[in-house]
Amino acid sequence: MKVHEFQAKEVLRRFGVAVPESGVAATPEEAEAVARELGGGTVVVKAQIHAGGRGKGGGVKVVGGPEEARAAAEAMLGTALVTHQTGPEGRIVRRVIIESGMDIARELYAGIVLDRARETFVFMASAEGGVEIEEVAARSPEKIIKEWFDPSRGLMPYQARNLAYAIGLEGKQASNAAKFFIALARATVETDASLAEINPLVVTGDGEVLALDAKMNFDDNALGRHPDIAEYHDPHEEEPLEVEAHTYDLNYIKLDGNIGCMVNGAGLAMATMDLIKYAGGEPANFLDVGGAADVDTVANGFRILMSDENVKAVLINIFGGIVRCDRVALGVVEAMSKVEVDVPVVVRLEGTNAEEAAGILEESDLEFGVATNFKEAAEMAVAALNA
Numbered sequence: 001m002k003v004h005e006f007q008a009k010e011v012l013r014r015f016g017v018a019v020p021e022s023g024v025a026a027t028p029e030e031a032e033a034v035a036r037e038l039g040g041g042t043v044v045v046k047a048q049i050h051a052g053g054r055g056k057g058g059g060v061k062v063v064g065g066p067e068e069a070r071a072a073a074e075a076m077l078g079t080a081l082v083t084h085q086t087g088p089e090g091r092i093v094r095r096v097i098i099e100s101g102m103d104i105a106r107e108l109y110a111g112i113v114l115d116r117a118r119e120t121f122v123f124m125a126s127a128e129g130g131v132e133i134e135e136v137a138a139r140s141p142e143k144i145i146k147e148w149f150d151p152s153r154g155l156m157p158y159q160a161r162n163l164a165y166a167i168g169l170e171g172k173q174a175s176n177a178a179k180f181f182i183a184l185a186r187a188t189v190e191t192d193a194s195l196a197e198i199n200p201l202v203v204t205g206d207g208e209v210l211a212l213d214a215k216m217n218f219d220d221n222a223l224g225r226h227p228d229i230a231e232y233h234d235p236h237e238e239e240p241l242e243v244e245a246h247t248y249d250l251n252y253i254k255l256d257g258n259i260g261c262m263v264n265g266a267g268l269a270m271a272t273m274d275l276i277k278y279a280g281g282e283p284a285n286f287l288d289v290g291g292a293a294d295v296d297t298v299a300n301g302f303r304i305l306m307s308d309e310n311v312k313a314v315l316i317n318i319f320g321g322i323v324r325c326d327r328v329a330l331g332v333v334e335a336m337s338k339v340e341v342d343v344p345v346v347v348r349l350e351g352t353n354a355e356e357a358a359g360i361l362e363e364s365d366l367e368f369g370v371a372t373n374f375k376e377a378a379e380m381a382v383a384a385l386n387a
Helices: 005-014 028-037 066-076 131-138 157-166 171-190 218-227 239-245 266-278 295-306 325-338 354-363 374-384
Strands: 022-025 043-047 060-063 096-100 106-117 120-126 142-149 193-204 210-211 215-218 251-252 257-264 284-288 313-320 345-349
Touching: 005 022, 005 171, 005 215, 005 295, 022 028, 022 066, 028 043, 028 066, 028 096, 043 066, 043 120, 043 157, 060 066, 066 096, 066 284, 106 171, 120 131, 120 157, 120 171, 131 142, 142 157, 157 171, 171 193, 215 218, 239 251, 257 266, 257 295, 266 284, 266 313, 266 374, 295 313, 295 325, 313 325, 313 374, 325 345, 325 354, 345 354
Parallel strands: 257 284, 257 313, 313 345
Antiparallel strands: 022 096, 043 060, 043 096, 106 120, 106 193, 120 142, 193 210, 193 215, 251 284
């Protein structure tokens, strides 16, 4: 689960990670009031959306006082902010964060992610802050310093010092950075975060080290242990169809293609998307109806597929193990009788009660393209686009 910058900073504060003084506003009036509470001087107004590149898109403004903060917030709130991560449609700004201005001497980078190959966390630091870490990795990978650490022990002091020295800090700056790094690692581990990224990490003129920006992602499977973090969930920042699918306990991710996929099992779903690509098509989604799919599950899944206006054909690929193919067939027939379907549908059902499922499809008054194997199903779905 992703959270907003101001929410990530609320989490980090609890673990002693240094962040600027700030407040959140949902109206221009609130933005002005927060700016006054921060002393009435220079503040930064930042749009809160789940996407990077806000500064380049006009979502970060340095202003001279409360009145200017109000004007900046008024210009941002309720508008669609477009960045390289939002797509051309952008994201609606519903809140802004107001932060105290500060004397920035240096901009650095710090981040923690799971290294799945080593099955542990890796702490990354770079002297090139304010730049996307992917750009640094591609251009100058040697400038990214890494320290792997065991989550049961946390980032060790010597590792934190190694990171600080390696990115050119010394004296008070290095000491403050080491404390910052240890606290950030603790926050990451204890909240079951899968990502904690501080970019830029700033060093002020008097040697303080703070998180000027903060991004955190959390493991969905661990949110039961963190009800306070689960409350940060913002459905406005998600694809509406994905939010709706979640209410039906469906695993759905919208993609950019035009062939809707309904599959049981994540592995089969990935393979189905691969076969569609191999056949020359583009999948419109990842949809896993699960291993215990029944008539209602399949009907709801079909409803989600047909709600995507980009879907021009549907491929249903089910392997009946725990789930019975006849149940899936009943669900498809029921869904197509209730939902207007004006695109071709290709079905491949194999496994438990596959023969019964074939009979159900054949006896219905609906038109299906029935495939006998996996490869044929993908080819039929792609061919149906041009039929």
